[in-house]
Amino acid sequence: METSDIYILCIEDEQEVLDAVVRxxxxxxxxxPVETATSAEEARSVIEKLLENGKKxxxxxxxxxxxxxNGVELLIELHKNEQLHASKKVLLTGQxxxxxxxxxxxxxxxxxxxxxxxxxxxxxxxxxxxxxDYVIEQEDDVLPFMGTxxxxxxxxxxxxxxxxxxx
Amino acid sequence: xxxxxxxxxxxxxxxxxxxxxxxxLPFLLPLASLSIAGHIGLGIFFMxxxxxxxxxxxxxxxxxxxxxxxxxLLSSQGPVYMDAELPLSEPVALEEGQWQIPSSALKNDNTVxxxxxxxxxxxxxxxxxxxxxxxxxxxxxxxxxxxxxxTDTGHRLVNYQPNSYTEYLGTLAHPIIxxxxxxxxxxxxxxxxxxxxxxxxxxxxxxxSKPRYIVLGLMLVTAMLSAFMSNTATxxxxxxxxxxxxxxxxxxDRFKFxxxxxxxIAANVGGITTPIxxxxxxxxxxxxxxxxxxxxxxxxxxxAAPLVVVMLVFAWWLLLALFPPSxxxxxxxxxxxxxxxxxxxxxxxxxxxxxxxxxxxxxxGIPSSMVAFLPVAALxxxxxxxxxxxxxxxxxxxxLMAGGISLGIGMDKTGLAVWMISGFDWGAMGYITLIxxxxxxxIAMSNFLSNTVTATLLMPLVIxxxxxxxxxxxxxxxxxxxxxxxxxxxxxxxxxxxxxxxxAMSTGIIRTKDMxxxxxxxxxxxxxxxxxxxxxYWPMVTN
Numbered sequence: 285m286e287t288s289d290i291y292i293l294c295i296e297d298e299q300e301v302l303d304a305v306v307r308x309x310x311x312x313x314x315x316x317p318v319e320t321a322t323s324a325e326e327a328r329s330v331i332e333k334l335l336e337n338g339k340k341x342x343x344x345x346x347x348x349x350x351x352x353x354n355g356v357e358l359l360i361e362l363h364k365n366e367q368l369h370a371s372k373k374v375l376l377t378g379q380x381x382x383x384x385x386x387x388x389x390x391x392x393x394x395x396x397x398x399x400x401x402x403x404x405x406x407x408x409x410x411x412x413x414x415x416x417d418y419v420i421e422q423e424d425d426v427l428p429f430m431g432t433x434x435x436x437x438x439x440x441x442x443x444x445x446x447x448x449x450x451x
Numbered sequence: 452x453x454x455x456x457x458x459x460x461x462x463x464x465x466x467x468x469x470x471x472x473x474x475x476l477p478f479l480l481p482l483a484s485l486s487i488a489g490h491i492g493l494g495i496f497f498m499x500x501x502x503x504x505x506x507x508x509x510x511x512x513x514x515x516x517x518x519x520x521x522x523x524l525l526s527s528q529g530p531v532y533m534d535a536e537l538p539l540s541e542p543v544a545l546e547e548g549q550w551q552i553p554s555s556a557l558k559n560d561n562t563v564x565x566x567x568x569x570x571x572x573x574x575x576x577x578x579x580x581x582x583x584x585x586x587x588x589x590x591x592x593x594x595x596x597x598x599x600x601x602t603d604t605g606h607r608l609v610n611y612q613p614n615s616y617t618e619y620l621g622t623l624a625h626p627i628i629x630x631x632x633x634x635x636x637x638x639x640x641x642x643x644x645x646x647x648x649x650x651x652x653x654x655x656x657x658x659x660s661k662p663r664y665i666v667l668g669l670m671l672v673t674a675m676l677s678a679f680m681s682n683t684a685t686x687x688x689x690x691x692x693x694x695x696x697x698x699x700x701x702x703x704d705r706f707k708f709x710x711x712x713x714x715x716i717a718a719n720v721g722g723i724t725t726p727i728x729x730x731x732x733x734x735x736x737x738x739x740x741x742x743x744x745x746x747x748x749x750x751x752x753x754x755a756a757p758l759v760v761v762m763l764v765f766a767w768w769l770l771l772a773l774f775p776p777s778x779x780x781x782x783x784x785x786x787x788x789x790x791x792x793x794x795x796x797x798x799x800x801x802x803x804x805x806x807x808x809x810x811x812x813x814x815x816g817i818p819s820s821m822v823a824f825l826p827v828a829a830l831x832x833x834x835x836x837x838x839x840x841x842x843x844x845x846x847x848x849x850x851l852m853a854g855g856i857s858l859g860i861g862m863d864k865t866g867l868a869v870w871m872i873s874g875f876d877w878g879a880m881g882y883i884t885l886i887x888x889x890x891x892x893x894i895a896m897s898n899f900l901s902n903t904v905t906a907t908l909l910m911p912l913v914i915x916x917x918x919x920x921x922x923x924x925x926x927x928x929x930x931x932x933x934x935x936x937x938x939x940x941x942x943x944x945x946x947x948x949x950x951x952x953x954x955a956m957s958t959g960i961i962r963t964k965d966m967x968x969x970x971x972x973x974x975x976x977x978x979x980x981x982x983x984x985x986x987x988y989w990p991m992v993t994n
Contacts, residue, residue: 431959436694442687442954444642449681449845450722450729450950451510451901 286428290342290418291334292318292411295327295358296376297350301400305345305376308404309411315432316342316415324353331368341371342418343411345398348377348384356384359392370422372414374398376407413437420445459507466505473497474520485870488611491524491531492865499858503904510901511847514854518619521861526616537608539566539599549580550594554587556602563589566599570612614864622853622860626820627726627737631852633823634727635844636830637802638680643840644795645787646802647676647688652785655692660783662706662776667767669693670713674721674763678728679806681845682718686951689714690958696781697960709774711960712969713766715943715951720762723940725809726751726819730852731897731906731939735932737856738910741863742917744929747812748819753992754933758984762941765980766973773969797833801826848903855907859914868915885922886934886985889913890978893938898948898974902939909935930989934981941977944970 292309296302299322306318319334321327327346334341344362348355355375362368375388378400388394396410416434419426426438456464476497477490485493495517502513523529542550556563557579565573577589594600601609622628641647651672658668669689677685693714697707722729726736726748736746746754789795808815808822830836862868880888889909897905913935917928942948944967946956952970955961 427953427957430954430957435958436691439687439690439694439954439958443647443684443691445843449683449848451848451851451903 286315287317288315288428289338290316290340290415292316292343292345292415293321293327293330293334293341294318294345295321295324295350295355296345296347297322298347301347305407308402308407311408312411312415312432315429323351324355324358327358327362331362331365335367340422341368342415342422343372343374344368345374345376345411348375348380354384356380356388356392359388359394363392370418372396372418374410374414376400376402462505463507466501467507469505470498470501470507473501482870484873486610486866487605487607488525488613488865489867489870492861492867493871495520495524496858496862496867499854500908503908504900509847510904511851511854514851514857517854517861518622518857521619521857522616525613525861525865526619527613528616529613531607532613535606535608535613537566537606538602540602541597542594542600544596545588548592549588549590551586551588552594552600553602554582554585556600556604557587557589558604563591563594564601564604564609566601570608570610572601572610610866611864614860618860619857622857623849625737625853625856626818627733627740627856628849628853629827630727630820630823631730631733631849632844633805633820633826634679635681635849636836636841637805637826638684639840639844640798640826640830640835641680641802642684642688643836644790644792644798646790646795646798647680647685648787649789650676651688651692652787655783655785660780662778662781663771665696665781665783666710666713666770666776669710670717670763670767673714673717674724674759677718677721678724678759681848682722682729683950683954685721686714686718686954689718690954692785694958696783699781700778704777705774706776706778707774708961708965709770709776711955711958712774712966713770715949715955715966716766716770716969716973717763718951719940719943719949720759720766723755723762723937724752724759725755727823729940730848730903732936733852734855734859734903734906734910735936737852738859738914739929739932741860742914742928744932745818746929748809748822749811749813750992752810754989755937757988758937758980761980762973762977765976766969769969769972794833794835798830798835801829801833801835851901851903855903858907859911862911863914863918868911869919872912872915872919872921882926883982883986885926885931886982887978889931889934890938890981893935894942894974894978897939897942898944898970902942902949905939905942906935927990927993929993930985933989934985937981938977941974941981942970944974 294302294305296305302320306320309318319330321330331341346355346359355377359373372395373392374396375394376398385397395414398407398410412433416437419429420441426441430438474494477493499513499517502508503510524531540553542552545551561579562574562576565575567573575591575593577591579587579589581588654672655668658664673685673689693710697710700707726732739746805822805826809819812819893905893909913931916922917926943952946952946963946966952966956966
């Protein structure tokens, strides 16, 4: 499996929780390198560094309660960045109220809400589905992702997108 | 891998440099028996072959570049041949049998070139009596007062009559390209209205739930669809069918290898069945038609389909022998409902009418390329396909084929094709050796190169073997052409061999070594089956 230039970013202030998320996404890490941040401030600098190096961010998993700006504020801010427009955004939290969640949905185009404590399989399947959508929308060649992501959905895209042919 | 320069890998960069060098190479080693145009043609051939192999630019881009270079360098309207005129002079009669000719007309080996027809010369030997500066006095019985002597024997028009640039550009509207356009539009509409999936559902039904028959059913349906659609689109669709089946197997079950390999094998082999099945068929048919051999849609099926059936049955047996089924029945759930909207029904009617007219070409005599314009016109008239669908057609493949056809025309026209094979004593090879050679070379090449490119590079050689007559009466151009087409589609040992292989490999279900093992066996047995058909069956149906 070749490492792609699509990154997964996890933002979470509690180190043990952050470790758990990374561990649950282990199977994806081979192809989608995982970066972590423990505050909004750190997340911004990680993102800046990745984008500077020509990397892409396919998936952002963000906790709501963070030191400094909270998760929803951060996601709304990130969504305004054109290079992160296509990135799939997930709120992974137990404490975001209805108002905050609606705000994230409307203003950051939140793709998914995972309630804590999460189930390992759910986190994995949500991540796989969102990354599958991301590569379908963003990548010219989806073949390298079939082994890790949703192969049926990607095959269907190849068929219906009519973007490959005999040569 | 990326070298940083232009974002190319080292191999691609080497290909770029080599290809550009190849374009000029023929002029660094003047090849006496080859015309100037032949040198240009050879340069274009070298460049195209190297670019197609190393892919510093996409293969369709190489095709477009070929057409561009031919238009500029070889056509009668291009800068090279625009104002060209062959310098001629008539010999001056002196006394009995002696003639005075310009000294520039006499070649080193005491021969003189006479212009016979445009693009054709005759070489005669003369006896040199005397030289006096600008003139020579020669003796020959073949000279005449109004013989046209070429006074510049190295002129670019010697042995070459340039054709119009429209002939090279026109390859994009070559009948075989239009045939493919018709096929592409039908396939595109089928995908849009899910006809391919629904057909699969209906056709797979009768094969029941026993694993071995499900594999057979999958292979037959895949082959049938890929005979009319692109092998690649068919393989992508069938992958969505087999994934739920594979999910019913235990993780370590080897039967899944067989299931996943059945799809690319059947898709690759199925493409052989009809002229529109896969692009190499088009290259072969176009090359043969340039030489006056027109193969109808029906003829092609009669020639190719029996081989396809044998290959499929063999591959089915092979896969079951290597990866025997471990469970006794599968739950084959295929969901979906036939689309009965007016547009979808319109598509079914157009599809059925077109295929019917194609396969009965021998009965009614309407050329298949003409029939192909029925779906082209009807699908857009009925708004079954709209502007965005037209834009999504695989135009790159049409250009790839057009460039291939154009390269062949240029090689034939410049005398390059005949010159290329003249260095080898083909006559010493028997019919069987010749077939083995072409099929093995084609399979070996197309395992690494695009199937279309392989056919493009081999067909001019096949044609010139006929044109030059060196093979004698044993040579059957049609059969050797079919051998090349079939062999190009039987190369499937590597993930890069064909796009269906790449798709199957990408699912992560199979390992490269399984694909290589099965692919090599299919290739070797394929050569033997080709040989058997070429000896026993094809002579019977092509005469």
